[in-house]
Amino acid sequence: MSWETAWSEGRTGWDAGAPVPALVELLESWEGEPGRALVPGAGSGYDALELARAGWDVTALDLAPTAARRFEELRDAQGVSADSARAEVADFFAWTPAEPFDLVWDYTFLCAIEPDMREAWADAMWRLIAPGGVLVTLIFPIFDHADGAPHREGEPGPPYRLHPDIVRGLVAGRFDEAGLYEPTASHPGREGMELVGRWVRRAEVEGG
Ligand SMILES: C[S@@+](CC[C@H](N)C(=O)[O-])C[C@H]1O[C@@H](n2cnc3c(N)ncnc32)[C@H](O)[C@@H]1O
Numbered sequence: 316m317s318w319e320t321a322w323s324e325g326r327t328g329w330d331a332g333a334p335v336p337a338l339v340e341l342l343e344s345w346e347g348e349p350g351r352a353l354v355p356g357a358g359s360g361y362d363a364l365e366l367a368r369a370g371w372d373v374t375a376l377d378l379a380p381t382a383a384r385r386f387e388e389l390r391d392a393q394g395v396s397a398d399s400a401r402a403e404v405a406d407f408f409a410w411t412p413a414e415p416f417d418l419v420w421d422y423t424f425l426c427a428i429e430p431d432m433r434e435a436w437a438d439a440m441w442r443l444i445a446p447g448g449v450l451v452t453l454i455f456p457i458f459d460h461a462d463g464a465p466h467r468e469g470e471p472g473p474p475y476r477l478h479p480d481i482v483r484g485l486v487a488g489r490f491d492e493a494g495l496y497e498p499t500a501s502h503p504g505r506e507g508m509e510l511v512g513r514w515v516r517r518a519e520v521e522g523g
Pocket residue numbers: 318319329330331355356357358359360376377378379382405406407408422423424427428
């Protein structure tokens with residue numbers, strides 16, 4: 316089933332109907348001026364709207380035109396201006412913005428793409444984020460540590476399980492780790508399955 320089909324048939328079980336508490340918490344303690352932010356795989360865009368309310372100039376990117384329409388309806392209903400939060404219908408892996416971003420917020424996007432696209436995800440993050448800019452990944456769902464295995468071949472998804480070491484490996488040599496912590500609150504049913512990772516983009520690739 317394509318993402319657009321899921322959206323047009325209303326099969327959007329991941330949609331929590333509100334900004335993720337970890338983002339609200341992050342924005343409350345954010346140091347520095349808001350700049351240009353990207354939310355890839357934004358869906359209905361609750362998080363993009365939260366960023367816009369905190370002063371960020373936001374692009375809510377999604378492949379599915381129905382998701383973008385839903386975002387625009389929500390944005391208008393919530394009185395957020397189209398100048399501060401715009402929808403972009405595009406494939407994250409192929410899209411080139413006019414300018415790079417100061418912040419990318421990834422929530423339920425990395426876990427939604429096929430695991431064999433993860434290296435391409437990291438390459439795109441490198442292209443899309445300005446030197447010194449920040450990638451924040453809400454790492455979800457954390458895999459079962461007792462079981463110990465990351466995503467297994469043939470296991471159904473999305474979501475595909477994640478672990479901080481997976482993200483570390485993906486961004487190695489291009490981003491510096493600037494923090495990893497458990498948020499104090501989560502959407503109901505997602506408690507204990509989330510970690511927030513902050514990664515700062517280097518000016519140059521290590522050894523490059
Ligand atoms: C699991 S949903 C999460 C949506 C939203 N972040 C949320 O938490 O409600 C993943 C979203 O990524 C979008 N998506 C999947 N692949 C994409 C791609 N290559 N480029 C842009 N968006 C994509 C889907 O259309 C879908 O809206």
